[in-house]
Amino acid sequence: MKKLFYKILPLAYGKYFDLYALFFPKKTAKKAFYFFCTIRKGRVLPHQKEFLDGAKKEIISIENHDIQTYQWPGSKETVLLVHGWESNTFRWRNLIKKLKEANYNIIAFDAPGHGYSTGKYLYAPLYAHAIQANIDKHQPTHLIGHSLGGMTVIYNEYINKNEFIDKIVTIGSPSEFYKLMNNYQNILKFNNRVLVALDNYIKDRFGFHVKDFSTSEYIKSNTNKGLLFHDKLDKIAPYIDSENVHKNWKNSKFVTTEGLGHSMHQESVNDEILNFLNE
Structure with a gap:
């Protein structure tokens, strides 16, 4: 059951990002970026x-x-x-x-x-x-x-x-970096609208497109x-x-x-x- 939950959870986030990006692409990109960057282990x-x-x-x-x-x-x-x-x-x-x-x-x-x-x-x-x-x-x-x-x-x-x-x-x-983003998309199964919004967010915030890194x-x-x-x-x-x-x-x-x-x-x-x- 636990394995099934962790398999379904990323897909649920992906569907959420797909829907949210229809109306708020910039906010969706920010949410998707921080979900990608969230640290889940590594503490002492x-x-x-x-x-x-x-x-x-x-x-x-x-x-x-x-x-x-x-x-x-x-x-x-x-x-x-x-x-x-x-x-x-x-x-x-x-x-x-x-x-x-x-x-x-x-x-x-x-x-x-x-x-x-x-x-x-x-x-x-x-x-x-x-x-x-x-x-x-x-x-x-x-x-x-x-x-x-x-x-x-x-x-x-x-x-x-x-x-x-x-x-x-x-x-x-x-x-x-684009390979990491593509892998992220493959895991969550979000659409290209979200991926484009993510790329724009990264460019606006850090000054480079995903493929430039x-x-x-x-x-x-x-x-x-x-x-x-x-x-x-x-x-x-x-x-x-x-x-x-x-x-x-x-x-x-x-x-x-x-x-x-x-x-x-x-x-x-x-x-x-x-x-x-x-x-």
Whole structure:
């Protein structure tokens, strides 16, 4: 019964958006946008508390959000870790162990609405502001992002161009925003009137159309050294997205895996990251 409920609920929202858009397309777009951006999990779980609480650093305020930051001090370069959708800093625990052993200075933070940070919604421009606030404060040399985190790291470097950043690592990251929107439409089954209204809302609010947000395009002007990981069987983010980013990223290396999944916590992945940072 519970599975049936969660299967029917998105379709009910889709029909609601279809009807509402006939009369109030702008209001419908806003409702559909915030439904898309609503965070439903990713808060700190009991088994994560000990690991995170011991590394808590200051809280940074951005756009009425309190962003919880963390630090594992080291004498080498600073590495900033950026987690993905409905996750939190705990997802980096295996990589953090490796980076600590190598004496890197590690900074991480919980995205708005995730972990210990406040909020209910997350979208790339907001996440980019949180990333940039941490970059401004901690001046990292290297950025590592998983999934949406990696996508937003590239977007943030495109709009802010932090010249002191040397290396960027992305893990299982999507590239094309329109694919995320198309998937959203496929799940809720709303019509194209709603999709067009959503596109207009995003353009009015953020200054770009859905199809304009493309890290495979943004990366063309990026001069950082890059390392990309993507699993061919990734069911969350399309493998071809990292392929396309790599093709346009002149100074990048692409590591393809098969069967490691989307999260990619494996030791082989973390060892490859560490080797890349040590080069």
